[in-house]
Amino acid sequence: MIKVLGFVFFFSFLIPIGVLGQQTTVPLTQGKANDTYHALQNQLEAAKKHPENKRKVAQVYLQLGEYYHTLGLYTEAIAQYNSALQELGSNLKDPLYITLNNNIGKVYLSLNNFELAEQYFEETRQASEQLNDDKGLAISLGLLGASHEKQSEYEEALQDQTRSLELFQKLGDDYGVAITNENMGSIYEDLEQFDRAYQFFDRAYGYFEGKNMIEEINVLNNLGDSFRKRGDYQLGLAYTTKALDLAKGLNDLHELESAHKDISKNYALMGNFEKAHEHLLLAEKYNSEMLQAQNYDQLNVLQTIYETNKKEAEIQLLKEQNKVSAANQNLLWVALFAIAVIFIILYYYMGRKRKAKLKIQEYKQRMLKAELDKKAIEEKNLQREVQLKAASLSRYSLHLSQKNKILLDMSNTLRNMVSRKHMDTSSKIKELVKEIDFNLKQEQEWDEFMTFFKEIHPEFIKKLSVLSENSLSPAELRLGMLLRLNLSSKEIASILRVTPDSVRVARYRLRKKLPIDQKEELVNFMIEL
Known part of the structure; x- marks a missing residue:
C-alpha cells in the first residue's frame, strides 16, 4: 500500500483519485499557481455575467474547490464546493451534485474525518442508485472502500471495491477497472496476502504499462512493495527502480521521494546499508523540495487572493466616491457620509490584511509542526531498526557460542585419538557422542543469551x-x-x-x-x- 503525512495533499490523492472520477482536477506546476487561480477567477466572473446558467457557475466553483484541494487549503475547498451546491439548489438529480458531494467527502477523508466523509459518500451512493448512474455508484463505492481501508475495516473495504469493480467492468471503463484493481491489491497487501495483492496490482499494471502516467508509477511502486514484503528483494528492487525512472521522466517530486524511500528499504533488507543510506538521503531531498514547492504555491495563492480582495475594495471605494461627487458636493452631510464610508472601508481593508497575515503565520506554524512530527517518527523508526539489528547480533552470538564450543571439544578429542595409535577408537567415539549429548544439554549458553537479551x-x-x-x-x-x-x-x-x-x-x-x-x-x- 502506498504510504503512504507533510504529505497531506499527496496522500489525499493516493486514495483512488482515478476511481473517484477526478477528470476535472486542475493540473498544477510549481510557479504556475497564480496563473491557474487567475484563469479560474476569470471563468467565474464570466459565468456570473449569465446568472441564468447556474450550472456553469457551479462547475467553475467545483474547479476552484479542486484547485484549493490540490494545494492543501481544505477550508477554502469546502467553501467553494458549498457555493457550487448553492448554485445547484435542490436539483439533486444533476450528476454534478454527485461529483460535488464526493469531493467534499474526499476533503474530509484527507483530514481523516471518516464519519463525515462516509456520510457524504453514502448520500452520493443512494443518489446514484436512484438516478441509475452506474459510474457515479462505482465511484462512490470506491470512495467508501477507501475510507474503510484507512480504518483497517478490510472486509467492508473489499465488499465495496468488489462492487465498484463489477460496475466499471459492466461500463467498459478500463481506467476505473485498473484503479479499482490497484485499490484491491492495496487491501490484500495490508492483509499480508501478497500473492493476491500481486494479482490485482499486475492487472492494474497491464492497463497503465507504457502510458507514462503517475498511476503507472504508483502501480510499479506497489508491485515493488509486494515483492519486498515477500522477501524477493531483487524483483522488488527492479520494479521500484523502474518506477524511479518514470518519476524522473515526469519530474514528479512525490513519486521520486517515494521510489527512493522504497529502494532504500530494499537495500537495507539486502544488507547494503551504504546504498540504503544514499537513497534515503535522496528521498529526504525530494521531500524537502516537494514541501518547499507546496508552501511556495500556497503562499502565492493566499497573497493573490489578498491582492484580489484589496483591488475589489479599492474599486468599491472609487464607486462610492463617484456617487458622492455626482449627488451634491456642496452638501456637508454628503461629504461627511463619504468620509465615513472611506473610514469604514479602510478599517475593513486593514482588518482583512491583518487576518491574511495571521492566516499565513498559522499555515507556516502548521507546516513546521508537521515537519517536526515527521522527523520524530523517522528517529523512532531508526531507533527500532537499531534495536532489531542488536537483537539479530545477540542471536548470531548465541548460535556461534553453541557451535564453537561443541566443535572445539570435538576437535580436541579427535586430535587425541589421532595421536594415540593403539587406542580403542570405538569406545572413544562413544564417549565423544556422550560428550556431545552432554554439551547440548548445558545451560551455560542460555545464561549468556539471557545476559545479551536483558541488555538489549x-x-x-x-x-x-x-x-x-x-x-x-x-x-x-x-x-x-x-x-x-x-x-x-x-x-x-x-x-x-x-x-x-x-x-x-x-x-x-x-x-x-x-x-x-x-x-x-x-x-x-x-x-x-
Whole structure:
C-alpha cells in the first residue's frame, strides 16, 4: 500500500483519485499557481455575467474547490464546493451534485474525518442508485472502500471495491477497472496476502504499462512493495527502480521521494546499508523540495487572493466616491457620509490584511509542526531498526557460542585419538557422542543469551510476566524471548532441540496465557512489548 503525512495533499490523492472520477482536477506546476487561480477567477466572473446558467457557475466553483484541494487549503475547498451546491439548489438529480458531494467527502477523508466523509459518500451512493448512474455508484463505492481501508475495516473495504469493480467492468471503463484493481491489491497487501495483492496490482499494471502516467508509477511502486514484503528483494528492487525512472521522466517530486524511500528499504533488507543510506538521503531531498514547492504555491495563492480582495475594495471605494461627487458636493452631510464610508472601508481593508497575515503565520506554524512530527517518527523508526539489528547480533552470538564450543571439544578429542595409535577408537567415539549429548544439554549458553537479551530488552521479561494471566515457566519465557527476536518456528525448534510441532504447541499454550487479541500475531505482540 502506498504510504503512504507533510504529505497531506499527496496522500489525499493516493486514495483512488482515478476511481473517484477526478477528470476535472486542475493540473498544477510549481510557479504556475497564480496563473491557474487567475484563469479560474476569470471563468467565474464570466459565468456570473449569465446568472441564468447556474450550472456553469457551479462547475467553475467545483474547479476552484479542486484547485484549493490540490494545494492543501481544505477550508477554502469546502467553501467553494458549498457555493457550487448553492448554485445547484435542490436539483439533486444533476450528476454534478454527485461529483460535488464526493469531493467534499474526499476533503474530509484527507483530514481523516471518516464519519463525515462516509456520510457524504453514502448520500452520493443512494443518489446514484436512484438516478441509475452506474459510474457515479462505482465511484462512490470506491470512495467508501477507501475510507474503510484507512480504518483497517478490510472486509467492508473489499465488499465495496468488489462492487465498484463489477460496475466499471459492466461500463467498459478500463481506467476505473485498473484503479479499482490497484485499490484491491492495496487491501490484500495490508492483509499480508501478497500473492493476491500481486494479482490485482499486475492487472492494474497491464492497463497503465507504457502510458507514462503517475498511476503507472504508483502501480510499479506497489508491485515493488509486494515483492519486498515477500522477501524477493531483487524483483522488488527492479520494479521500484523502474518506477524511479518514470518519476524522473515526469519530474514528479512525490513519486521520486517515494521510489527512493522504497529502494532504500530494499537495500537495507539486502544488507547494503551504504546504498540504503544514499537513497534515503535522496528521498529526504525530494521531500524537502516537494514541501518547499507546496508552501511556495500556497503562499502565492493566499497573497493573490489578498491582492484580489484589496483591488475589489479599492474599486468599491472609487464607486462610492463617484456617487458622492455626482449627488451634491456642496452638501456637508454628503461629504461627511463619504468620509465615513472611506473610514469604514479602510478599517475593513486593514482588518482583512491583518487576518491574511495571521492566516499565513498559522499555515507556516502548521507546516513546521508537521515537519517536526515527521522527523520524530523517522528517529523512532531508526531507533527500532537499531534495536532489531542488536537483537539479530545477540542471536548470531548465541548460535556461534553453541557451535564453537561443541566443535572445539570435538576437535580436541579427535586430535587425541589421532595421536594415540593403539587406542580403542570405538569406545572413544562413544564417549565423544556422550560428550556431545552432554554439551547440548548445558545451560551455560542460555545464561549468556539471557545476559545479551536483558541488555538489549531490559524490560521484556518483566512486562511479559506481568501481562501473563498465569505464571510463565522458564521454557515459556525462553519461547517468548526467541519470538521477540522474530525467529521462525523452524529456527526456534533448532535452538531448543525440539520438533517444529512442539514449538507450535508451545506457542499456542503461551498465547492462551496472554491478553492478546485473536486477530493479532503472537510475534507482533512480543515485538511491541
